[in-house]
Amino acid sequence: MNGTRTEEFQELRPLLFSIAYRILGSVSEAEDAVQETWLRYAATATEPRSAKAFLSATVTRLSIDVLRSARVRREAYVGPWFPEPLLADPYEDPARAAELADSVSTAALLLLERLSPLERAAFVLREVFDFGYDDVASAVGRSESACRQLVVRARRHMAAGRPRFEADRAEREKLAARFFDALREGDVPGLRDLLAADVSMAGDGGGKAPQLARTILGAVHVSRLLGSVFPRMARAAVTCEPREVNGEPGAVFRDQDGKVLHTMALEIHDGRVQTIRTVINPDKLAHLGPVADAWAVHERVRTTTS
Incomplete structure (x- = not known):
């Protein structure tokens, strides 16, 4: 079982990091969240119905917890706060390359900073990675109806100030x-x-x-x-x-x-x-x-x- 779980985790690791980074805006904190996700997965006695659902929900919950404490630190930050620079997003989807690149831009991450941790997580899972509302609800610990409201509010905030990439x-x-x-x-x-x-x-x-x-x-x-x-x-x-x-x-x-x-x-x-x-x-x-x-x-x- 451990060998299978290791393979599943390694296959999903790029996605998990990309979720955590968009929620946290920090490469180091995202890597820590992914590592803790693996430890919890390896220690789970029962086999999850879906490795992707379990791992994504776990890394999201961990990221929300980290973000809540990070927001307090950022309020006392000296000068402008920008996310840690990311040179390459490990999660690749050629069909959505431009959209994924847009969602990791500094401008987009700064807009995400304006959202509550739950709004940010729900928006990232639903709007960036196209998770179903059932999986979003499981990840953030809210009902599907509540998650729809979280995403609506987040979408409104993001649309109000979000610039777009140069088309060409x-x-x-x-x-x-x-x-x-x-x-x-x-x-x-x-x-x-x-x-x-x-x-x-x-x-x-x-x-x-x-x-x-x-x-x-x-x-x-x-x-x-x-x-x-x-x-x-x-x-x-x-x-x-x-x-x-x-x-x-x-x-x-x-x-x-x-x-x-x-x-x-x-x-x-x-x-x-x-x-x-x-x-x-x-x-x-x-x-x-x-x-x-x-x-x-x-x-x-x-x-x-x-």
Whole structure:
């Protein structure tokens, strides 16, 4: 039986992680929830009618419990709170690739933060992963009727503020490539042409790394900041590695030793970069590999001259 359960769990693990990550917005907490789910599955004496239903319900309940305590911590968070960057969603469904990528975008996860833990879990299971209301009800511990109401309320909140991806993915990627080329070159006019007039740029350092003192607004201000800082970063041996971050065009920046310094994700709409978000809090980058000393890099960049 253990061998069969191990195979079932490994097959469903990508789905379980993807559920937990969308509920929690944290890679490390999602991985912990998945591991605890396995321990409970392995210890269950009776055989569940459906491994998928049992495991999904278990990881959802665990994630709800973690989220309730995490929300208290996030209220005291220093500066903007962004989800831990995810470079690749392990759950793949080619028929719904765009929809799944949209649901893991930073913008979508920030909207999910506005929901109650139960609304968030019900929405993720029903709207993202298409679970039946009977399974949603089992997972969140409410009646099917109550779950329908949870999903209706969550859908209303999400629809009110949810941006959509650029329809043409290839065009979005081309624009991002032009953006990062201009960034490396310190091409302020080139950057300004790629930014929406009301573009915003914000960073998540959590008080543990250098971060923007405030959100920077407007194409003129954002392009000047980017055009002045990033060439100095390049001269200080910081490299830019284009990657998809939370389903959006982005990059991982590394120090001279190849350690992760921060990530950047671009939200693109109507052929322009609308929002730029960076995550430099070292606690949110450890799953990507060895993390750089951001303060040391900041000092090196500050003193770097041409």
